[in-house]
Amino acid sequence: xxxxxxxxxIDSPGSSTRYAELASALVKDIVAGRHVVGSLLPTxxxxxxxxxxxxxxxxxxxKLLQDLGYITRKKSVGTLxxxxxxxxxxxxxxxxxxxxxxxxxxxxxxxxxxxxxxLDRAAAxxxxxxxxxxxxxFAGTRVDVRKGRTPVAWADIYIDVTLARIAKAVRNNPxxxxxxxxEREAGQVIAEIRQVVTATLIEVPLARVLGVxxxxxxxxxxxxxxxAAGKILEITDTIYPADRVSVASQLKRSKAPL
Numbered sequence: 001x002x003x004x005x006x007x008x009x010i011d012s013p014g015s016s017t018r019y020a021e022l023a024s025a026l027v028k029d030i031v032a033g034r035h036v037v038g039s040l041l042p043t044x045x046x047x048x049x050x051x052x053x054x055x056x057x058x059x060x061x062x063k064l065l066q067d068l069g070y071i072t073r074k075k076s077v078g079t080l081x082x083x084x085x086x087x088x089x090x091x092x093x094x095x096x097x098x099x100x101x102x103x104x105x106x107x108x109x110x111x112x113x114x115x116x117x118x119l120d121r122a123a124a125x126x127x128x129x130x131x132x133x134x135x136x137x138f139a140g141t142r143v144d145v146r147k148g149r150t151p152v153a154w155a156d157i158y159i160d161v162t163l164a165r166i167a168k169a170v171r172n173n174p175x176x177x178x179x180x181x182x183e184r185e186a187g188q189v190i191a192e193i194r195q196v197v198t199a200t201l202i203e204v205p206l207a208r209v210l211g212v213x214x215x216x217x218x219x220x221x222x223x224x225x226x227x228a229a230g231k232i233l234e235i236t237d238t239i240y241p242a243d244r245v246s247v248a249s250q251l252k253r254s255k256a257p258l
Contacts, residue, residue, distance in 0.1 A: 018053050019060035024108075024145075024175040025051075026061060030070055030084050031146045041071065041079040085146045107152060109174040112140035116161060127158070127222060127235050128196070134161040135235070138170060138178075141209065142238070145175070151210055152244050158235040163188070179225045182233055191228040197221050197247050200239060210241055217242040 029035050042050065047058045062079060065071045069086030073079050117123075117137045124131040135158040141151035157178055159166070166185040170178055179190045200220045207214040218239050225234040 019057045019064070020180065021173075021176060022047075022051055022053060022057060022061040023064040026065055027068075027070060028145055028175075030081055033084075035081050037081050037084055039081050040077075041081060043078065107142040108145055109138070109155065109157075109170075110141045110143045110149065110151070111138050111171060111174070114138050114167070114171075117158070127237060128224070129158075129232060129235060135159060136161055136164050136167060153238050153240040154206055154209060155236060155238040158237070160231075160233050163233065178234055178236075182225070188227055188233055190225045190233065192224075192226045192230075194224040194226070195221060196223075199242075202239065202241060206239065210239075212241045219245055219247065221247070 026035070026041070030037075035041055041047070041062075044055050044058045044062070047053075048055045051058070062071065062073065066073055069083055070081065071079050072082045115137055116134060118134050119127065119129055119131060121131050123129075124133070138157040138159070140155065142153040142155050144150045144152050157170075159170070159178065159182070163182060163186050166178075166181050169181045169185045173181060179193070182188050183190060198220050200218045202210065202212055202214070202216050202218040204214045207216065212218075218241055221236070221238045221240070223234075223236045223238075224232050225236075226232055
């Protein structure tokens, strides 16, 4: 991955989303008490049979849950439910697009309004998108599935208007990343994700929605999801209170130093 002063480049998420959906479903089961802390999850084989997925998908989902702190895996014992609330803040480490799934497994969309928008000059500058471009906008909070409906952020999600046919899938699958739905429902491959992180102040009325003091510090994360030709298919503009999220990036040399 190569990071620049303006943002980060993230590898393609690929076309498969089954393990992300399974991870989200298992998190919900743990939070709801259907798999209590201290109990063993079904075996990989049993989960594959129950959920109608491959064992490879099950293993990938369980790895995510282990990384998030929900489960531990012990040889000759099995997969143990470790916690229903393993962390209170989010660390977003973006080395590959799969890292985005770690957030999607615990944060889900709570859409409050949906409408078409045409970007004026100010909005285009803020989002670094073409002036006059048309988008389907989904706006609302992101909520923590481990804590009921607790809002952790506000997100404006812009989808290229030509992809409006996936709107129902976006509404009906709040736990699945929209970029994955674009691939699954519209057959458009996301080849590149660009992220820009900036500091911001959270003003009224957003401060009330997020339960923080007006004027408190926040982080704004703007992401572009692009196809292989560089066309932007999705833009997300998300604001977190600064004490609820941290963002880590992995930087690698592109060539040996001189």
